[in-house]
Amino acid sequence: MYVRAVPPTDLNRNTEWFTYPGVWTTYILILFFSWLIVLSLFGSSPGTAWTIVHLSHFFVTYHFFHWKKGTPFGDDQGIYNGLTWWEQIDNGKQLTRNRKFLTVVPVVLYLIASHTTDYQNPMLFFNTLAVFVLVVAKFPNMHKVRIFGINADH
Amino acid sequence: MITIPYLTALTTYFSYGLLFAFGQFRDFFRKIFDWWHASNLQGYAPICLGLEDFYFRRLYHRIQDCFGRPISSAPDAWFDVVERYSNDNNKTMKRTDKINRCLNLGSYNYLGFAASDEYCTPRVIDSLNRFSASTCSTRVDGGTTTVHKELEECVANFVGKPAAIVFGMGYVTNSAILPVLMGKGGLIISDSLNHNSIVNGARGSGATIRVFQHNTPSHLEKVLREQIAEGQPRTHRPWKKIIVVVEGIYSMEGELCKLPEIVAICKKYKAYVYLDEAHSIGAVGKTGRGVCELLGVDTADVDIMMGTFTKSFGSCGGYIAGSKELIQYLKYTCPAHLYTTSISPPAARQIISAIKVILGEDGSSRGAQKLARIRENSNFFRSELQKMGFEVLGDNDSPVMPIMLYNPAKIPAFSRECLKQNIAVVTVAFPATPLLLARARICISAAHTKEDLLKALEVISEVGDMVGIKYFPAEPKKLEQGKDTIKLE
Numbered sequence: 196m197y198v199r200a201v202p203p204t205d206l207n208r209n210t211e212w213f214t215y216p217g218v219w220t221t222y223i224l225i226l227f228f229s230w231l232i233v234l235s236l237f238g239s240s241p242g243t244a245w246t247i248v249h250l251s252h253f254f255v256t257y258h259f260f261h262w263k264k265g266t267p268f269g270d271d272q273g274i275y276n277g278l279t280w281w282e283q284i285d286n287g288k289q290l291t292r293n294r295k296f297l298t299v300v301p302v303v304l305y306l307i308a309s310h311t312t313d314y315q316n317p318m319l320f321f322n323t324l325a326v327f328v329l330v331v332a333k334f335p336n337m338h339k340v341r342i343f344g345i346n347a348d349h
Numbered sequence: 350m351i352t353i354p355y356l357t358a359l360t361t362y363f364s365y366g367l368l369f370a371f372g373q374f375r376d377f378f379r380k381i382f383d384w385w386h387a388s389n390l391q392g393y394a395p396i397c398l399g400l401e402d403f404y405f406r407r408l409y410h411r412i413q414d415c416f417g418r419p420i421s422s423a424p425d426a427w428f429d430v431v432e433r434y435s436n437d438n439n440k441t442m443k444r445t446d447k448i449n450r451c452l453n454l455g456s457y458n459y460l461g462f463a464a465s466d467e468y469c470t471p472r473v474i475d476s477l478n479r480f481s482a483s484t485c486s487t488r489v490d491g492g493t494t495t496v497h498k499e500l501e502e503c504v505a506n507f508v509g510k511p512a513a514i515v516f517g518m519g520y521v522t523n524s525a526i527l528p529v530l531m532g533k534g535g536l537i538i539s540d541s542l543n544h545n546s547i548v549n550g551a552r553g554s555g556a557t558i559r560v561f562q563h564n565t566p567s568h569l570e571k572v573l574r575e576q577i578a579e580g581q582p583r584t585h586r587p588w589k590k591i592i593v594v595v596e597g598i599y600s601m602e603g604e605l606c607k608l609p610e611i612v613a614i615c616k617k618y619k620a621y622v623y624l625d626e627a628h629s630i631g632a633v634g635k636t637g638r639g640v641c642e643l644l645g646v647d648t649a650d651v652d653i654m655m656g657t658f659t660k661s662f663g664s665c666g667g668y669i670a671g672s673k674e675l676i677q678y679l680k681y682t683c684p685a686h687l688y689t690t691s692i693s694p695p696a697a698r699q700i701i702s703a704i705k706v707i708l709g710e711d712g713s714s715r716g717a718q719k720l721a722r723i724r725e726n727s728n729f730f731r732s733e734l735q736k737m738g739f740e741v742l743g744d745n746d747s748p749v750m751p752i753m754l755y756n757p758a759k760i761p762a763f764s765r766e767c768l769k770q771n772i773a774v775v776t777v778a779f780p781a782t783p784l785l786l787a788r789a790r791i792c793i794s795a796a797h798t799k800e801d802l803l804k805a806l807e808v809i810s811e812v813g814d815m816v817g818i819k820y821f822p823a824e825p826k827k828l829e830q831g832k833d834t835i836k837l838e
Contacts, residue, residue, distance in 0.1 A: 267400055
């Protein structure tokens with residue numbers, strides 16, 4: 196089956212790939228397949244596997260969405276060098292469909308991870324901390340905010 | 350409008366994710382190794398941030414042998430490609446002395462002027478003897494020769510405008526003119542797939558930039574209405590000037606611009622139209638005068654027409670054509686006219702001779718033949734490729750046809766396999782195109798004969814089967830079917 200790709204009006208090549216069809220499905224499929232891989236590699240219970248997926252998802256998405264700034268190529272002469280990827284998508288417009296989707300995914304992962312581990316400590320503590328940090332980082336009020344100057348420009 | 354098979358989109362994202370992850374791992378380990386080695390920077394700051402050239406180091410360098418191949422002859426229909434090899438996994442490439450004679454499907458040689466021509470070349474050599482290779486001066490100092498004056502009149506007549514001004518380089522024409530025409534308080538509305546020179550010129554001008562969806566006049570109208578109603582950012586004062594920048598043929602899509610609708614909308618809202626005809630001047634239209642002739646738009650409606658001489662005229666340089674007052678103004682404000690060396694006289698003579706051949710003023714009908722041949726070649730090639738099941742973009746009559754590849758691994762596969770069979774193609778990927786939509790761009794020339802095109806089709810079909818890029822079902826060959834099947838009445 197075919198889908199139509201309409202070129203978006205975003206000039207920032209670092210983020211405009213996220214507006215094409217198929218991204219959300221790929222994201223969800225990658226999470227599901229990594230759960231299967233963790234389950235087969237470690238032979239743990241499904242709940243522990245979901246916790247591992249949730250926490251590694253936290254580390255990876257925090258690092259690439261909210262820590263790394265700028266773009267991985269030099270063509271745009273560094274005009275986005277002070278902005279993280281999260282602040283760059285959709286040209287900085289808040290509460291778009293992409294942003295809402297990306298906010299919901301860690302919450303859903305958290306619910307699955309906590310449900311399959313029966314809300315036991317210590318997994319519950321780490322999962323809750325991870326989802327709290329991720330969701331707060333994605334609030335519209337946190338746009339370009341650097342708490343205590345962490346990760347600010349020089 | 351590009352139609353992607355859904356599974357291909359998913360696999361393309363996954364492949365790029367995998368390549369990205371591998372690149373990040375290698376960078377991580379490289380950082381650990383470099384910790385132990387002393388740095389030789391001695392207190393100076395590094396020239397580029399580590400993550401700024403991530404794409405270049407970890408993705409582009411892996412397939413570097415597919416880009417930037419050196420050639421050692423004129424870029425005619427057949428040319429010599431120098432072989433290269435690499436000892437360190439494509440990080441550095443070394444040239445050998447061996448050459449391959451390949452079919453050229455990548456050069457912008459639309460009318461075949463890129464190689465020696467029986468009318469143009471003697472005149473170019475004559476002007477080289479008379480004026481020498483460079484004027485060694487800017488236009489205002491001592492760089493305006495009779496050739497330059499003749500060239501500007503010739504271009505203005507050809508394009509259909511009262512006056513024209515010529516510069517030495519096409520990219521510079523866009524990036525130096527837009528800052529002169531627009532300043533702070535102006536609004537530039539540009540198509541989302543405009544060339545990098547326009548984007549850089551617009552950014553350098555200081556005007557506000559808004560982008561409208563590629564070739565969608567209704568979205569252009571929506572953006573115009575919104576911006577005129579809101580006015581300048583923060584002060585909400587009315588805009589000083591509004592200019593809409595579009596291209597004649599988009600070089601990565603091969604599509605023609607919807608010029609009549611866009612000009613109608615700009616007239617309604619009193620915005621200026623800037624048309625960049627880099628790929629369409631000389632290549633489309635009944636007498637080669639570009640998209641305005643092809644689509645039936647009066648040249649008086651397009652305020653500023655820009656073009657380059659690199660594609661159809663076999664030379665180098667760019668021009669701007671407009672009203673006499675505009676060109677007069679540009680002559681004393683544009684830095685590309687005041688401070689850069691003027692266009693080289695032999696190159697200017699080549700353009701004048703090429704225009705004379707196209708218009709038939711050299712006494713033969715070669716110009717009309719070339720124009721007819723490029724139209725036939727493009728239409729034939731495109732329809733054959735589409736029949737084979739490839740996804741080819743672009744409108745009819747356009748000599749640029751990108752074949753969609755999508756997956757990142759198919760880019761080097763297609764390029765290398767074609768080179769093995771002596772066909773040289775140009776493949777383009779991120780960031781020149783969107784991430785998903787990597788493509789191989791074929792440029793048809795009037796110098797290609799029917800045999801060249803048939804050979805190219807055969808090779809591309811074979812390589813396409815090997816690489817797996819026939820995304821659409823191929824049309825069955827109708828003649829064979831009629832012979833083999835028995836009709837059951």
